Amino acid sequence: MRWNDLYIAGVGSYLPEQVETADEAIAAGRYTSKKKAVNGYRAVRVAAPGEIGPMMAAKAGRQAVERSGHDPEEFGLVLHSYLGHPGLDMWTPASYVQRETVGGSGPAYEIKQGCNGMLAALELGGSFVTGRPDVTAALVTAGDAFRMPYIDRWGTDEQTVEGDGAAAFVLSSRGGFARVRSTFSIGDSSLESMGRSGAAWTDVPFPGGETIRVSARKRDYLLAEDLELDGAIEKIAGNVKYSLEHALKEAEVESADIRFFLHQHIAESIATHAIYGLLGVDRATSTFDWGLDLGMVGTADPVLGLDHVIATRSPRPGDIAVLQGAGAGYVWSVAVLEFLETPHWAA
Structure with missing residues (x-):
């Protein structure tokens, strides 16, 4: 789809400070030298104890909103995507991210489509922002913390290694640093x-x-x-x-x-x-x-x-x-x- 009036107004990211290297995982028996050679991963970031994906997504989201120049009341939609456990079952992490970033009365939804969730949210959020004259901006976030025993970042998949962190961007119908x-x-x-x-x-x-x-x-x-x-x-x-x-x-x-x-x-x-x-x-x-x-x-x-x-x-x-x-x-x-x-x- 070609867009005429859809922009990226702000981008944010959050990466935890702790680093776990592939060599450390190999020494601990969680990874192998063969997998490292084939897959290429050297290290991952690891979330602090108690630091869940939606928390990191909210940090990235606040940065994206601040950079965007949009006031919180201009946001009519929040979309949040993730892969792993969001910290609780039977919970609404998208609404948590909304509360911790822009608040307001717009809807907050989860977008779940595997690793493609954030780009799917860009397309869906774009349709919402450009199709609603009462909505100027939408916040899109993603965040994950992969933890044992649910997910072994070094062993759940033979090829992919999962790292912790989050990202966010602001979609705008008003303007931004980039046009979609x-x-x-x-x-x-x-x-x-x-x-x-x-x-x-x-x-x-x-x-x-x-x-x-x-x-x-x-x-x-x-x-x-x-x-x-x-x-x-x-x-x-x-x-x-x-x-x-x-x-x-x-x-x-x-x-x-x-x-x-x-x-x-x-x-x-x-x-x-x-x-x-x-x-x-x-x-x-x-x-x-x-x-x-x-x-x-x-x-x-x-x-x-x-x-x-x-x-x-x-x-x-x-x-x-x-x-x-x-x-x-x-x-x-x-x-x-x-x-x-x-x-x-x-x-």
Whole structure:
């Protein structure tokens, strides 16, 4: 979809101070040298005791709101996404984030679409802001703290390593430092069972207190008798490429125009094939190497990358940034942004 009056007015991020390295995890028997060599992760950030994802999201959200120049009463929507346990069951973390940031009487909703949640929220929030004359701004946040025994950041997935942290951005119909030129999302539910294959239905969350094993579900999926592996890979690769091509077409942008390509902190082996090889993206335009010291921070990676390039790479008016994500289920999203100015907090 091409957007005419949708802007990013502020961006915020929060990363805990504590660092846990891959070498420390290897020494503790939680990771292996082989996985480190293949996946590329060097370290992650670890939330302090009692520091939950919504708390970190609220910190990032307050920073984004302050930078945006919007008053709290201008916000008509808050969207919050996450992957892991938000601190309590039967609770409303989106409303908590709203209370801790902008308050007000607008609705607060959770967006749950795996690792793609934050980019999905950008597209949904954009529709809300531009379609409601009484709404000027929306706050979008993401935050996760991955803890044992529910999730083993070094072992729940054979390829991905999870890091703690949060990010936020403000969508505005009034103006901002960047214009959203286009967004595009595409889904393929035929791949949904990849996230649950071999897992039995449960009556309660976290039954038995056993650590989630995402990789075991993937193995069961790949071993299913009726699965055509080549067909599944073709679908995934095809939709990664199609979503980018479609978003660029809607934005009237060529791939050569991209200065920043901001994607998830996936394993290096996957990024090399599915991003740089498949899409022809120049790795130097990304923040991927920086992200190998953070791990995959829930749904927040592309927005963390956006905040990072603002702070370190001197974006200029006219620069194009592409945010790309995917979430199991499967849904792929791409957003194309054009910098209108260097954000005032980076000048």
